[in-house]
Amino acid sequence: MAHPHLWYPFTQAKLAPDPLKVKSAQGVWLELENGQRLLDCISSWWVNIHGHAHPKIAEAIYQQAKQLEQVIFAGFTHDPAEQIATKLIEKLPPKSNRVFFSDNGSTAIEVALKMAYQYWANQQQKRSTFIAFEGAYHGDTFGAMAVGARSIFTQPFDDLLFQVEFVDYPETYWEDDRIEEKEDKILFAIQQKLQQPERYAGILIEPLVQGAGGMRMCRSIFLQKLARLAKDAGTLLIFDEIMTGFGRTGEWFSCVKAGVEPDILCLSKGITGGFLPLSVTISSEEIYQGFYSDDLTKTFFHGHSYTANPLGCAAALASLELMQENEPKFRGMDALHRQFLEPLKTLPNVEKLRVTGTIAAFDVITDQPGYLNQMASKIRTQAIDRGMVLRPLGNVVYLMPPYCITEGELEWVYQNLAAILSDL
Numbered sequence: 001m002a003h004p005h006l007w008y009p010f011t012q013a014k015l016a017p018d019p020l021k022v023k024s025a026q027g028v029w030l031e032l033e034n035g036q037r038l039l040d041c042i043s044s045w046w047v048n049i050h051g052h053a054h055p056k057i058a059e060a061i062y063q064q065a066k067q068l069e070q071v072i073f074a075g076f077t078h079d080p081a082e083q084i085a086t087k088l089i090e091k092l093p094p095k096s097n098r099v100f101f102s103d104n105g106s107t108a109i110e111v112a113l114k115m116a117y118q119y120w121a122n123q124q125q126k127r128s129t130f131i132a133f134e135g136a137y138h139g140d141t142f143g144a145m146a147v148g149a150r151s152i153f154t155q156p157f158d159d160l161l162f163q164v165e166f167v168d169y170p171e172t173y174w175e176d177d178r179i180e181e182k183e184d185k186i187l188f189a190i191q192q193k194l195q196q197p198e199r200y201a202g203i204l205i206e207p208l209v210q211g212a213g214g215m216r217m218c219r220s221i222f223l224q225k226l227a228r229l230a231k232d233a234g235t236l237l238i239f240d241e242i243m244t245g246f247g248r249t250g251e252w253f254s255c256v257k258a259g260v261e262p263d264i265l266c267l268s269k270g271i272t273g274g275f276l277p278l279s280v281t282i283s284s285e286e287i288y289q290g291f292y293s294d295d296l297t298k299t300f301f302h303g304h305s306y307t308a309n310p311l312g313c314a315a316a317l318a319s320l321e322l323m324q325e326n327e328p329k330f331r332g333m334d335a336l337h338r339q340f341l342e343p344l345k346t347l348p349n350v351e352k353l354r355v356t357g358t359i360a361a362f363d364v365i366t367d368q369p370g371y372l373n374q375m376a377s378k379i380r381t382q383a384i385d386r387g388m389v390l391r392p393l394g395n396v397v398y399l400m401p402p403y404c405i406t407e408g409e410l411e412w413v414y415q416n417l418a419a420i421l422s423d424l
């Protein structure tokens with residue numbers, strides 16, 4: 001039952017089915033109040049990379065809570081924040097060098113946009129335009145909405161959003177023989193814009209996979225060419241790795257997988273393994289130096305009450321250790337997805353199959369595509385009946401399970417999926 005005093009996210013309460021009450025969760029399984037068990041195929045909105053209730057992360061939080069649960073992070077510092085910064089920098093390309101904390105993905109994006117904009121302003125340059133991609137989703141705060149694609153999510157606020165220049169996202173899928181043509185067209189459009197480099201504060205992209213926009217996947221080569229354009233024009237390249245970070249693409253980070261060094265990088269979602277809200281915006285040393293000054297007005301005046309919360313940092317450290325231990329799992333899931341997805345090719349209502357690392361997706365053919373079509377809720381309901389959690393994005397069905405899912409469990413998920421698709 002929906003609670004009389006709660007307002008649920010992304011939910012039209014009048015039309016939505018009652019929310020299911022979850023009593024506990026362990027590994028890939030959620031256990032409902034009525035005793036039903038559901039396999040969490042979407043890692044609870046993409047955050048629980050190690051599954052639920054991992055005892056190592058729980059223990060790390062408990063130990064940290066007894067020692068230092070929270071402290072103001074201006075004028076003070078602490079070990080968990082310093083350790084996580086060191087560990088992240090070790091795993092990232094050399095250019096990524098300064099870690100700025102906030103609490104969620106949207107604020108990590110706000111920080112990135114403000115950093116980029118002020119970086120230029122501190123050099124007496126007014127560069128007020130960002131280039132972003134059609135279909136992008138960067139969060140629900142105003143700045144994050146502005147750089148995201150306009151949609152029914154942003155529609156009530158469109159008047160209030162600053163102007164951004166959008167280009168197409170070079171989405172690709174199996175047996176796509178037009179991808180180079182698509183990429184070239186988009187790169188050309190960006191190059192045209194960058195003829196006037198002094199207008200652009202930066203280019204913002206979800207590298208390798210656009211998440212909420214429909215699990216649309218692009219190629220590393222595109223990101224490499226994009227980085228070259230940004231560099232030649234002297235504008236900033238900003239990677240939103242909020243979803244794709246921490247092993248999701250089969251590599252520690254998608255910038256590593258793509259072989260690209262962004263100027264600014266945003267991470268959140270998987271960072272604490274789904275235990276606590278935390279995010280980071282990581283900049284190059286060059287950007288940091290653009291603020292480092294005797295002049296107080298060049299300060300980056302931004303911060304949150306819970307900036308670098310020690311419990312979140314302790315959870316993040318434990319989660320990184322688990323990633324190290326389970327590296328073969330997230331590196332190996334790409335091959336498993338491909339193996340199990342292949343047979344779905346033969347279904348008449350399935351197209352655009354695609355896999356990047358731990359993420360697999362396809363489109364269901366329908367005469368009413370888009371986020372509001374009824375198919376998503378139908379698939380969701382049938383999945384629940386079969387004991388699994390799916391949450392299609394419109395007509396896009398995707399799997400993004402925790403790394404601890406077994407091969408047998410994954411196979412079972414695909415069998416259920418095939419059955420659901422066959423009698424849609």
Ligand SMILES: *Cc1c(COP(=O)(O)O)cnc(C)c1O
Pocket residue numbers: 104105106107109137138139140206211212240241242243244268269
């Ligand atoms: C989820 C997401 C965000 C927003 O993060 P929140 O923590 O939900 O605010 C931004 N960008 C991408 C790519 C995301 O997947």
